[in-house]
Amino acid sequence: MAANMKKLLCILLAASFGLTITGCGSNEQPSSAAQNSSSSHEVVISSTAESPSSQKTDTVEPSSSRTTPASSSPERKTVSVIIPPGFTVQKIAARMEANDVCSADDFIRAVNEGDFSEFPLVRQIDNLDKRCYRLEGYLFPDTYEFYTDSSAESVIRKILQNTEAKINGKYSYSGLSTDQIITLASLIQAESGDGEERYNISSVLHNRLKENMPLQLDAPVIYLEALAPADTQKYKIWYNTRNPEGYECPGLPVGAICSPSAKCLDAAVNPVESNWLFFHSDSQGVYHFQTEEEWKAAQANATE
Numbered sequence: 001m002a003a004n005m006k007k008l009l010c011i012l013l014a015a016s017f018g019l020t021i022t023g024c025g026s027n028e029q030p031s032s033a034a035q036n037s038s039s040s041h042e043v044v045i046s047s048t049a050e051s052p053s054s055q056k057t058d059t060v061e062p063s064s065s066r067t068t069p070a071s072s073s074p075e076r077k078t079v080s081v082i083i084p085p086g087f088t089v090q091k092i093a094a095r096m097e098a099n100d101v102c103s104a105d106d107f108i109r110a111v112n113e114g115d116f117s118e119f120p121l122v123r124q125i126d127n128l129d130k131r132c133y134r135l136e137g138y139l140f141p142d143t144y145e146f147y148t149d150s151s152a153e154s155v156i157r158k159i160l161q162n163t164e165a166k167i168n169g170k171y172s173y174s175g176l177s178t179d180q181i182i183t184l185a186s187l188i189q190a191e192s193g194d195g196e197e198r199y200n201i202s203s204v205l206h207n208r209l210k211e212n213m214p215l216q217l218d219a220p221v222i223y224l225e226a227l228a229p230a231d232t233q234k235y236k237i238w239y240n241t242r243n244p245e246g247y248e249c250p251g252l253p254v255g256a257i258c259s260p261s262a263k264c265l266d267a268a269v270n271p272v273e274s275n276w277l278f279f280h281s282d283s284q285g286v287y288h289f290q291t292e293e294e295w296k297a298a299q300a301n302a303t304e
Contacts, residue, residue: 019147029199057183077148083159085141085261089133092259100148102155110152114124120208121168125179130254132227137182137256139276140166166262172267183252185260190219195206196262202271205280205288213277214250217242223257 012284078140079099083092089111091103116122121138128134135156140163146155171181184205192198210217224232238254260268276289291297 030096044156049297077284078145079148080143080145082143083139083141083259085194085264086258086260087134087139088223089139089140089169092139096146096152096155099146101146102150102152106152106216107155108133114153114156115162116156119164121164121178122160124177125255127254130235132231132235132255133225135160137186138163139259141167141259141261167265171269173266176269179255179267180252181265182257182260183254185264186256186258187215187219188267189219189264190223190258191217191263194261194285198264198267199270199272199287200274200276200287201279202267203274204213204276207275207277208273209251211277215252217241220253220257 079094081099081101083095087095089108091106093111096102097104100290110175116135122135125131125134134293139156142162144159144162145159156175167178167182171178173181176184184202187205188198188201193203205215220241224236227235239254239257241250251254275291276292277292278295279287282289
């Protein structure tokens with residue numbers, strides 16, 4: 001009887017103070033409610049610098065390992081940033097700054113000084129000291145989402161994660177390393193874009209490499225000219241393929257000159273079968289491919 005009276009007294013007291021009697025764990029919010037609350041604080045701003053091309057691959061979402069801002073924290077904004085095929089490190093850095101992701105200077109500094117050796121593709125680069133930008137060619141062209149005001153290192157790591165997924169183990173050609181394939185693809189990209197002639201250009205470059213002929217391309221020279229004058233002189237011995245006498249790159253440049261697309265990577269490992277050793281484009285943008293005999297005949301006709 002005494003026990004029943006105590007229980008009744010507790011219930012009456014609880015009712016009078018408006019209390020609710022609950023079980024253990026009642027102070028935890030449902031996980032789904034917490035997720036819905038956090039998602040309402042994300043503001044996505046699309047990049048207006050360039051609309052996605054029909055060639056773009058799947059958008060890479062912001063890392064799921066990020067810490068979700070609390071409801072009382074300032075809103076964290078994300079921006080969509082496109083890295084088009086053929087962009088160089090310099091252009092990518094400028095685009096990151098234009099979209100408030102990180103400063104261009106910080107991005108370039110991280111490219112050249114950051115430790116990204118956890119990525120297998122980066123670990124296999126063995127001539128970093130000879131490259132204008134250590135990660136040139138390894139920032140895969142795609143559409144990415146980043147938080148604004150991010151660290152340059154975190155931005156580059158996110159891009160490299162995508163590069164590993166899109167390139168590592170996907171392309172091979174007898175006698176060429178993955179790094180050389182990326183370099184060759186970047187030359188094809190710079191010379192042709194994603195046009196159908198890329199497989200023909202690939203054939204010319206492969207044939208010249210097999211014949212130990214200098215590539216004599218304009219694209220690496222143009223790449224060098226975008227650097228500061230001192231750097232142009234410093235790196236020309238490893239990149240300038242037009243005048244190989246006394247230089248150290250009678251074949252491929254020491255590294256890539258831009259970020260090649262998947263199409264150009266495919267062209268680099270699947271050249272058409274031909275005996276072409278020369279190519280050029282005319283004033284109408286039409287490409288012409290020639291064997292050595294055809295080229296000599298054309299040169300003779302031009303001098304008559």
